[in-house]
Amino acid sequence: MRQAESDVADVMRALFGTPSEPAWPLEILPDIDLVNLESLRRAAGSVSSEKDGTHLGLFREHCVVCHGISGDGQGPASQFQLPYPRDFRAGVFKWKLTERSEKPRREDLRNVLIRGLPGTGMPSFSLLPGEDIDALVDYVIYLAVRGEVERRLLMGSVSVMGYGGEPLPAEERLVYKGDRDDAEIIVDTVQRVVQQWESAQDTVNAQAKTLSGPEDLDTSSSVERGRKWFHSKTANCVGCHGAEGDGGIETLDYDDWTKEYTTKLGISPEDQVALQPFRDLGAHKPRPILPRKLRGGTLRGGNDPERLFHLINHGIAGTPMPGVAIVEEGDGRGLSEDQVWDLVSFLRSLNGSE
Amino acid sequence: MSSSSYLTEGIHPPARTAHRLSVLAVCMVWPLIWVGGLVTTYDAGMAVPDWPGTYGYNLFLYPLDTWVLGPFDLFIEHGHRLLGAFVGLVAILIVIASLRHEPRSWVRALSVGLLLMVICQGLLGGMRVVLSDRTLAMVHGCVGPAFFSLCVAVSVITSRLWWRSLDGNILSIKLAKSHLFLAGVIFALSYTQILLGAKVRHVLPDALAAHFTLTVAMHITVGMLLWLLSVCAFVGFRRCGDLTLFRPVFALLLSVTLQMTLGIGTWVVNYGWPGILGTSFIRSIPGAAEYLIHAKGFWDSVIVTAHVAVGSLILAISTMLALRVIRTRHLLNQSTTTKSLPEAENAIVSASKAFS
Structure with missing residues (x-):
């Protein structure tokens, strides 16, 4: 080697x-x-x-x-x-x-x-x-x-x-x-x-330039609709971020950077003995990834609507945060563009940035 | 509790000029440490690539407007050099004054040592620039506080308080060996903290994370130990019966407490809230979970530099305390052997009068 x-x-x-x-x-x-x-x-x-x-x-x-x-x-x-x-x-x-x-x-x-x-x-x-x-x-x-x-x-x-x-x-x-x-x-x-x-x-x-929020962004009706999508099975945001967006849900997942020398090699992130050679070479100790606290917390990727829309749509690379497919009409396979904007309104209301 | 004012009344130390100059040096070196700290905080150590001149000019002849109105890095680096040079001049005057008026040979030697040290410090600073060596910057950063401590030492041993005579006031002071031990340990730990702090501050880019973590852990541990010992000293010296000892201890406790606060601040403005504290704990600190570091922020720089400067101040206070304890213990020991004003003390005073 x-x-x-x-x-x-x-x-x-x-x-x-x-x-x-x-x-x-x-x-x-x-x-x-x-x-x-x-x-x-x-x-x-x-x-x-x-x-x-x-x-x-x-x-x-x-x-x-x-x-x-x-x-x-x-x-x-x-x-x-x-x-x-x-x-x-x-x-x-x-x-x-x-x-x-x-x-x-x-x-x-x-x-x-x-x-x-x-x-x-x-x-x-x-x-x-x-x-x-x-x-x-x-x-x-x-x-x-x-x-x-x-x-x-x-x-x-x-x-x-x-x-x-x-x-x-x-x-x-x-x-x-x-x-x-x-x-x-x-x-x-x-x-x-x-x-x-x-x-x-x-x-x-x-693509980035064409993104712009609808007129009713951040309105109470949009926030309420967003709350519904937040709890929906399609987006399933509550599964990790909690019913009120408080985070704190225990996950068993890790980020992609530490998966490289753990799960991708068939090694459990908790197997200290198997990890030791990697740790000796300076590899970080794998830590379970924590879903972001959305309510009153900080959105590290930024809280401007276009950016949030993009993160919901594409997910966050390197993390378990998935993207939500955008479909013509919300049908269980994804959310429509308007529904994602409603979700953006709801996130911004949780964060106090609307 | 007695104070220095009436204890030293009527006493005229032989080398008063040397004492005044050493006090001047102390007053100049602390700002010098501030400016030096600022140079490191702003990474301006290489703002002037040549040495001992400044961009080809003699240090003292560099155009004032170019210096003052130029880039901030140049302003503080050249200012640091100028201030250092003036401290060097004061050190020369201290040696001259000591050689002329100081009766104690060891004090004269110490003043020469002071001059040699400031020369070495200047050379270290110069070599750091010429060789662009970060390790030398760390050594330079460690010698600075040691020089500051030596300036304080010279000013303490040439002060009127040092020459106070053995009288009833001194005999009433209760100073055990444990006081001396405590003062000595505090002094040693103060400087250890400076060495550890310099290692953290001047960390090399290729340093191992494990080593850095260990150094930080030691820095925190010694800091907490120092604070505990300062509390012990506060309790121990409160009833010793001498304000000239208690006041430095009080200042020490305040400084170490301030320093711990500044230390936390320094870490946070540099690296954010440490993840090892745990997410729940960080979220429980108001504003911590949303805290955003601003690189090169003004107040952030002030906090970091103040942490450096207060570290030196703690060393200075602990130097003063240790020397005063040593001196007072010496006088008290003499009282137990002679039961009266020691002849040796009289002999020193007469010799000093003759010398001056």
Whole structure:
């Protein structure tokens, strides 16, 4: 396994540099300008500032203590956080206006940085200059892409190339060279991951812009109808959030980031012995996921109507929170658009933000 | 309870200039620690990339308008350096005054030590910048309070109170070995807290989460222990019969209590309410479940920096307390051996008069 880690690390250095000295594989991605290289330079490395007050090393200044150098969510202060700091390497982000399985848009990440996440360790960076926030967005995307490619290559090297047993001879090891088959696999992996990010930027903006609430949003009649859908079998919000939206319902489920080394491998999240090797490598202790307290609580994804509509429709990526299908007429398979807006009204009334 | 005012009446310590200068140093170093803390809070330590100059200028000749009207990072970093340089000048004057008027060789040596320490501290600050080394920043942050403590020590041992004579008022003071032990432990724990706090504040990006958690746990444990010992000291010194000892203890208890509040505040404005407290507990704290951290917020920065500065203040008070206890115990011990005004004390006073 160490051989696989070492070989993949070499490939990653060749393609993406290191988190301290980032690079972008322009030879593979000549037409994709997902990240700004100057921003990466500003966000990476040690903290310093220039004569005009421009800060460098932004990620270490603002993020690294929780998210870790590689964005693995295992920074020094991570064990104190509930929820855990996001592990960017899975490429999964909760607060976005794209479909559940899609990557977030730059605007989504920017929005989280500016808004912050109340009730968590994630601050609002609204006091930072806009260009600093843009640089951080670029760098988070860079770490997410880098991390996901790295993990895919690691998995591929074990499952396909035969790493993990006896050390492989030189000719069978993963190397990034133009004339080898490995290079094709590597290029394909990079392009797939980057393409997902790229497509999220292009396709969703239109959908997000067309969302707008009805005229009777937040009215008492809409709230009352929303209460009905909240308790309905179709949406079944009460199953997790409680009859009055007070949360506190015990669940036996976990988030997707810890499932990676538990249920996905057939290990019970409560099996401390089986988990120990992962914990020794710095993995977080799996914690049961807690349904949000909606009444009087904080809606971490934001409480503006369009955003709530989107979260109800698509669910929250990385969590057990499912989406509700939107159908022409509410028929038990989903809710109609108007019914979802009523649900939005009800949620906002619980939250006091109507 | 006796107080210092009448105890020290008519006493003229030999090195009064050195004492006044050391008090000036104390008054300058605490703001210096505030500004230094602010530099770290705003991550402005590398705002001026060269050293000992500032962007090619001599430190004292950097254009005033560029400094004052420039970016905030530059303002506080250059200000920190300037203030540090002035403290260095005061340290030089303390050495000169001590060498001229101070009869006790160990005090003269201590004043030279003070100067050497401020030079080392300046060099550490410079090396931190030149090498862009975060570990050196932590060392610099630990030496600062130690220097502050030394300034307080020099001002205490050159004060009139130190030279007070053995009279009935002192003989009425009840000071056991346990008082000395308590003062010593409080002093040691105060500095331990500063070391642990510096380790938390200057945590390296690649530090293991387990190590950081352990350091934070130790920081909290020692903090609580320090508070308990401050309460013990408050009770123990309340009836000792000497206000010059009780007042620092009272100030210590207030400072440590304030410091614990600031410590909680510092954590919350940096990392939010810790999840390990449990969701139910956090929800029971008004506003905690909805609390939003604001990176680089003004009041947040003030809280964090105040936590740094009050930590140094606690060390300073504990230094003063420990030295005064040592001195008073020394005088009381002499009284038990000579039963009268000690000849040795007379000899020191006469020697000091001759020297001055």
